[in-house]
Amino acid sequence: MNEWISLPPPELNETPLKNVLLARRSVRHFSPDPITQRQLSNLLFAADGRVFDEAGRGCRTAPSAGSCYPVEILVSAHRVEGIEPGLYRYRHARHALSCERERDIAKDLMHACLSQPWVRQGAAVFLLTGIHERIMPRYKDRSVQYLFLEAGHIAQNLHLQAVAEGLGSVPVGAFTEEELQPLVGLSVTSEKVLYVIPVGVPDPAYKSC
Secondary structure, three states, rough: OOOOOOOOOOOOOOHHHHHHHHOEEEEEOOOOOOOOOHHHHHHHHHHHHHEEEEOOOEEEEOOOOOHHOOOEEEEEEEOOEEEEEEEEEEEEOOOOOEEOOOOHHHHHHHOEEEEOHHHHHHOEEEEEEEHHHHHHHHHHHHHHHHHHHEEEHHHHHOOOOOHHHOOOOOOEEEOOOHHHHHHOOOOEEEEEEEEEEEEEOOOOOOOOO
């Protein structure tokens, strides 16, 4: 349960942003092919990786109100080369994963997401979670709004990087909180799942939309 996996250094390609924006689609059919550790590394870094400003201060690739960073990223690895199936937490400072659950939860995750089959088909499923107590003391009644805005920033980074990697992704907001929270080992009062994003190699037999 305490295993740490150091990810390869991110190597983002130079695909023009215009091309990525024009190509972005919601992909709901994935092939059985795995994604690579390098692709997973690039996806996580693009989503909310740690970077440094001109003064050498640590920040992230996605904006966060007051640099509170209340959004975390969990990864349900189903088919990732070199990584055992299981649930992992992204550790921004070390660009690494720590193991949360040592089993493949893809099937149960699909059921918690109202049996949407693409949740199980994805090579990896990214779960954005929110820790309200990190932002509430500073922003009070606006903290929930800012938390969801941050999750949106991270999600869009992830979707666009998936395109740049030749992968597909789809945003999923329909899930049963009563099933999903205990599945990933979280109490809704401390850390709440906000967003579910399956990612994988698109199945060429289906059109995206």
